[in-house]
Amino acid sequence: MPILTVKALYKSFRSKEVLKGISFSLNPGEILGIIGPNGAGKSTLLYILMGIITPDSGEIFYFGKNFFSNRAKILQRIGFASHYVSLPYSLTVMENLKVFAHLYGVKGAERRIEELLELFLLKEKKNSITRALSSGEMMRLNLVRALLANPNILLLDEPTAGLDPDYVRYVGKILKEKSERENLTIILTSHQLGELERLATNLLLLRDGMILDFGALEDLYVRYQVNNLEDLYFKIFGHVLL
Amino acid sequence: MFSFKRIYAILLRHLYLLKHSFSRWVDLVYWPTVDLLLWGFITIYLHRSGHTDLNLPSLFLGALIFWNILSRAQQGLAVGFLEDIWARNLLHLFVSPLSIVEYILGLIMYSLLKALISAVVMGILSVYLFNFNFFEQGMGIIYLTLGLLIFAWSVGLLTMAFVLYFGQEAEILAWALGLLFLPFSAVFYPVSSLPESFQMIAKVVPPSYFFEAFRALILGRELKTDLLYSGYLLNLVYIFFSCLAFILAFQRAKKEGKIVKIGE
Numbered sequence: 001m002p003i004l005t006v007k008a009l010y011k012s013f014r015s016k017e018v019l020k021g022i023s024f025s026l027n028p029g030e031i032l033g034i035i036g037p038n039g040a041g042k043s044t045l046l047y048i049l050m051g052i053i054t055p056d057s058g059e060i061f062y063f064g065k066n067f068f069s070n071r072a073k074i075l076q077r078i079g080f081a082s083h084y085v086s087l088p089y090s091l092t093v094m095e096n097l098k099v100f101a102h103l104y105g106v107k108g109a110e111r112r113i114e115e116l117l118e119l120f121l122l123k124e125k126k127n128s129i130t131r132a133l134s135s136g137e138m139m140r141l142n143l144v145r146a147l148l149a150n151p152n153i154l155l156l157d158e159p160t161a162g163l164d165p166d167y168v169r170y171v172g173k174i175l176k177e178k179s180e181r182e183n184l185t186i187i188l189t190s191h192q193l194g195e196l197e198r199l200a201t202n203l204l205l206l207r208d209g210m211i212l213d214f215g216a217l218e219d220l221y222v223r224y225q226v227n228n229l230e231d232l233y234f235k236i237f238g239h240v241l242l
Numbered sequence: 243m244f245s246f247k248r249i250y251a252i253l254l255r256h257l258y259l260l261k262h263s264f265s266r267w268v269d270l271v272y273w274p275t276v277d278l279l280l281w282g283f284i285t286i287y288l289h290r291s292g293h294t295d296l297n298l299p300s301l302f303l304g305a306l307i308f309w310n311i312l313s314r315a316q317q318g319l320a321v322g323f324l325e326d327i328w329a330r331n332l333l334h335l336f337v338s339p340l341s342i343v344e345y346i347l348g349l350i351m352y353s354l355l356k357a358l359i360s361a362v363v364m365g366i367l368s369v370y371l372f373n374f375n376f377f378e379q380g381m382g383i384i385y386l387t388l389g390l391l392i393f394a395w396s397v398g399l400l401t402m403a404f405v406l407y408f409g410q411e412a413e414i415l416a417w418a419l420g421l422l423f424l425p426f427s428a429v430f431y432p433v434s435s436l437p438e439s440f441q442m443i444a445k446v447v448p449p450s451y452f453f454e455a456f457r458a459l460i461l462g463r464e465l466k467t468d469l470l471y472s473g474y475l476l477n478l479v480y481i482f483f484s485c486l487a488f489i490l491a492f493q494r495a496k497k498e499g500k501i502v503k504i505g506e
Binding site for chain 2: 013043044047050051052053054071072073075076078080082085086087088089090091092095098099100102103104105129145
């Protein structure tokens with residue numbers, strides 16, 4: 001059974017149609033990369049999947065249940081992190097994480113926080129005021145927060161933007177391992193095609209709010225007769241500047 | 243179903259903020275103290291100059307403490323919401339299992355705590371400096387406080403609705419909207435001393451009934467239940483429309499994608 005099914009999502013802001021009938025489904029353990037040029041509707045789709053933007057029409061099912069009528073129960077099992085949103089600056093790292101541990105009802109919160117801080121190389125920052133973190137550390141902290149409640153699905157908006165190349169590889173490795181070992185399903189948007197190529201098992205290609213194509217990465221390579229994601233991207237979306 | 247853990251999480255988030263912020267403590271303790279000293283000495287001066295036989299220190303200081311409870315509770319809700327907007331934390335909160343009702347209940351707990359801290363500080367100072375014991379008025383104090391708190395929360399909710407609807411331009415209302423009701427609330431004077439047109443407005447402002455009831459309690463040692471009933475009845479109308487306004491504004495904000503962008 002798919003872990004996520006999206007049916008005919010439509011969304012417009014004022015008169016501008018941002019999403020035009022998006023439908024797809026995802027199985028447990030798959031990693032879906034959403035790619036497309038700026039303004040394609042990637043972030044809007046992600047925010048609708050998190051329930052923070054209401055679609056004009058369409059349906060979303062997580063774990064076979066309607067998202068809109070089971071919001072709290074479903075969100076309990078979904079983690080979210082975005083490069084564009086930080087945690088409250090005035091609190092310490094630990095305090096921020098404790099607040100979210102309460103929000104998600106995490107059992108053994110202190111231990112879980114310590115484990116994740118160590119995994120994301122932030123242990124020595126746990127008593128630092130969040131304001132003092134670099135943008136890369138902030139993104140890693142966001143990932144710690146997103147993984148606190150041991151989610152089944154992780155939604156990530158540009159998760160490695162602002163990270164040094166070393167950390168991009170390291171975070172990507174952690175996410176890949178979690179997906180393989182714990183059957184964690186991940187949906188992510190990213191402009192870093194190299195990172196997506198290493199992580200994603202499936203791709204959703206979005207332009208002007210419409211799905212141009214959707215499928216397993218390898219199948220798309222065969223279909224478009226390319227052997228890497230960069231070539232696939234330019235073949236589908238073309239060059240804007242050159 | 244509500245989750246008390248999630249309500250506590252919201253309270254905890256604001257308590258942590260308070261813990262790290264000297265300016266927030268100043269706001270919570272310093273201003274009420276200055277207000278109390280100022281009004282306390284003015285009333286002592288007026289009382290001693292023999293202009294009136296009324297027990298001015300009790301009337302003014304009690305009214306001042308009540309007004310402080312009201313404004314702290316209203317601001318606790320509205321400014322607490324703004325704190326989450328300024329920190330761009332609303333997005334994180336509402337992609338969690340937290341419901342909007344739990345969020346508001348968390349903010350209400352925080353506003354209650356703020357009102358309580360201010361009231362206790364002012365209450366203790368008024369005993370030692372002006373020989374007036376605010377808490378000595380019996381159960382009446384509880385009924386009046388609860389009535390004023392409900393009004394404060396309805397104004398706080400309305401402010402939050404305006405901020406969601408009109409954006410951060412409306413954030414000044416967190417401080418201004420409560421004050422708009424001040425002249426009509428008859429905090430320091432009876433409704434009868436207002437011009438007739440203002441008296442008409444005061445009739446639909448719940449605090450005017452509670453402050454009239456407070457004066458009756460201090461002067462006549464009598465709890466006027468008819469005034470309490472009128473105040474509470476009006477409160478029901480206010481809280482109903484405030485909740486409605488907030489729910490509609492929140493739904494619209496989700497539809498227009500404002501929760502994602504607010505605070506940028």
